[in-house]
Amino acid sequence: MNRIFRTSIYLLLMGCWLASCHSPLRDVDREVLYAQLKRADSCSRHKQEELAIQHYFEWLEQAEGKVSALAQADVYDKIGTLYLYRNLYVDAIGMFRQSAFIYREMGDWKEEALAWRNIGRANLMRHRSDSIIFYYQRAIGLAEETGELELQKELQREYQFVCSKNALMQGNTRLWLHYLDMLDSTDASYLLLGSIMAEHSTQYEEAERWLLRAAGSEDIYIRTNAYRKLYDWSKRMQDDNKTARYSDLYIQWADSLEKEHSSSLSFHDLGQSYEKKRMEAENERLKNQQLKRTMYLLMMIAGLCLLILIGVLLYQKEKRKKESELANLMQQIREKEHLIEDLQTSLKEPSVPLRYEAFDLLYRLKTEPRYGLVRTEDEWLQLYAIINRLYGDIVNKLENCPQLTEQDVRVCYLVHARMNNAAMGTLFNVDGRSITKSKQRIKKKMEIDGDWSLEEFLAK
Numbered sequence: 001m002n003r004i005f006r007t008s009i010y011l012l013l014m015g016c017w018l019a020s021c022h023s024p025l026r027d028v029d030r031e032v033l034y035a036q037l038k039r040a041d042s043c044s045r046h047k048q049e050e051l052a053i054q055h056y057f058e059w060l061e062q063a064e065g066k067v068s069a070l071a072q073a074d075v076y077d078k079i080g081t082l083y084l085y086r087n088l089y090v091d092a093i094g095m096f097r098q099s100a101f102i103y104r105e106m107g108d109w110k111e112e113a114l115a116w117r118n119i120g121r122a123n124l125m126r127h128r129s130d131s132i133i134f135y136y137q138r139a140i141g142l143a144e145e146t147g148e149l150e151l152q153k154e155l156q157r158e159y160q161f162v163c164s165k166n167a168l169m170q171g172n173t174r175l176w177l178h179y180l181d182m183l184d185s186t187d188a189s190y191l192l193l194g195s196i197m198a199e200h201s202t203q204y205e206e207a208e209r210w211l212l213r214a215a216g217s218e219d220i221y222i223r224t225n226a227y228r229k230l231y232d233w234s235k236r237m238q239d240d241n242k243t244a245r246y247s248d249l250y251i252q253w254a255d256s257l258e259k260e261h262s263s264s265l266s267f268h269d270l271g272q273s274y275e276k277k278r279m280e281a282e283n284e285r286l287k288n289q290q291l292k293r294t295m296y297l298l299m300m301i302a303g304l305c306l307l308i309l310i311g312v313l314l315y316q317k318e319k320r321k322k323e324s325e326l327a328n329l330m331q332q333i334r335e336k337e338h339l340i341e342d343l344q345t346s347l348k349e350p351s352v353p354l355r356y357e358a359f360d361l362l363y364r365l366k367t368e369p370r371y372g373l374v375r376t377e378d379e380w381l382q383l384y385a386i387i388n389r390l391y392g393d394i395v396n397k398l399e400n401c402p403q404l405t406e407q408d409v410r411v412c413y414l415v416h417a418r419m420n421n422a423a424m425g426t427l428f429n430v431d432g433r434s435i436t437k438s439k440q441r442i443k444k445k446m447e448i449d450g451d452w453s454l455e456e457f458l459a460k
Contacts, residue, residue: 033063037075049082056082073102073111080118089122096122109146113139117155124162132162157189187217191226198233207233215249224253335418358382362390362417369423380410387417394458403445411438416458 040055056079060072080095100115120135136159143152194210211233214226227250234242361383364373374380388395394416398409407428414424421432428435439454448457 033059033067036062040075040078044078044082049086053079053082069102070106070108073099073106073108076102077111077115077118080122084118084122084125087125089126092122093119109142110148110151113142113146113148113151113155116142117158120159120162136162161189161192187214187219187222190214190217191222191229194226195229198229198236220253220257224250224257227253358386362386365414365417365419365423365427369419369426371426371429373427384409384413387413391416391418392459397446397458401446404442408438408442408445411435412442412454412458415439415455418455 036055036059040052040059043049043052043055056075060075063072076095076099080092080099083089083092083095096115096118100112100119103109103112103115116135116139120132120139123131123135136155140152140155140159143149143155190210191214194207194214197207197210208230211226211230215223215230217223217226227246231243231246231250234246357379361374361379365383374383394412398404398412404412411424414427421435424435425432443454443457446457448454
């Protein structure tokens with residue numbers, strides 16, 4: 001709490017100093033930094049060490065060039081302490097060194113001595129005996145040079161205890177760090193020594209003596225813990241009278257401790273309220289982030305569905321196109337089959353050689369048309385006769401239109417026989433477009449309605 005208060009004072013002094021500069025720290029920036037530091041301290045108090053370290057580093061990054069070096073040194077010291085409790089001793093030493101150098105530059109000798117002491121504690125946890133001695137002696141020497149007599153006594157007491165009891169320090173690291181932090185008073189030292197000796201069966205009587213001294217402390221916390229240790233000790237000794245007495249004393253002082261704590265519940269409630277609001281804000285942020293991810297996912301799914309739909313529509317269109325082409329091809333095949341059947345039927349009937357020749361001529365016209373294939377007028381007449389027989393008689397339709405020339409009649413019979421423009425162009429040795437124009441002239445001469453084609457008129 002002292003360091004939090006001192007950091008707050010540093011921030012206030014820093015604001016006053018920056019107010020005289022050309023680029024003063026805005027109130028908004030100061031409030032942001034102060035809120036960030038409070039958030040980190042709150043996480044540290046609630047044992048959220050990893051989160052506290054993160055917030056402290058964020059504060060250092062934002063406070064670069066905006067706060068005093070002493071405030072930054074205090075934060076380095078806090079980070080080092082958190083590293084120490086997380087068994088990250090090398091990182092802790094780095095943070096303590098950083099704070100020690102800043103304290104030296106700023107002339108804060110007391111805090112520099114405590115920083116070297118903290119490095120000694122870190123080396124104690126690493127079981128580096130030489131480093132333990134070096135850093136503790138450095139801290140004690142610095143306190144002696146600057147006239148910090150109370151600090152010198154405190155450091156000497158801790159150093160003597162570490163040197164004399166180092167062999168016993170094989171237990172939980174966090175517990176030892178907690179005990180070392182309590183060594184700023186004699187009663188705390190009594191409680192610590194009694195607790196250590198109570199763990200060894202050869203020092204039970206010595207343990208009771210030290211614990212009874214701690215039980216006489218004015219600190220209610222130390223007194224309560226001393227009676228609890230005495231209660232555990234008497235149970236191991238199987239002394240029923242002492243067990244009952246120490247049990248009653250422990251219950252009595254535990255109740256007193258609880259009453260004392262209840263008076264500070266308002267501060268605790270404020271802290272809990274702040275943490276609750278902070279967690280609610282964090283949960284809201286996470287929910288919004290999750291909602292955004294869900295929306296992005298739904299948009300991706302919708303886009304994928306749209307692509308699939310487009311693909312299906314394109315497939316259906318291509319499928320219908322292929323089916324239409326297949327239907328046209330099948331129609332052509334059926335027409336060829338009908339023609340073949342008609343030819344076969346005609347061939348089975350009694351016929352004269354001229355009819356046979358006409359069939360052969362029509363077949364060659366359909367399969368291998370060429371110029372000059374039909375040479376004489378008689379061949380054309382035979383061809384007219386076989387076409388009338390196979391595809392329907394069109395003599396009357398042609399006779400009703402005397403304007404038709406011989407060439408027009410030939411075109412009409414070949415169209416009626418379902419020959420295409422290209423085949424007729426080959427037969428007459430002209431371009432296919434000339435055949436198209438001939439058809440148009442024939443339609444005009446025969447006065448055929450524009451909605452009807454020549455083929456449809458002749459076939460109806």
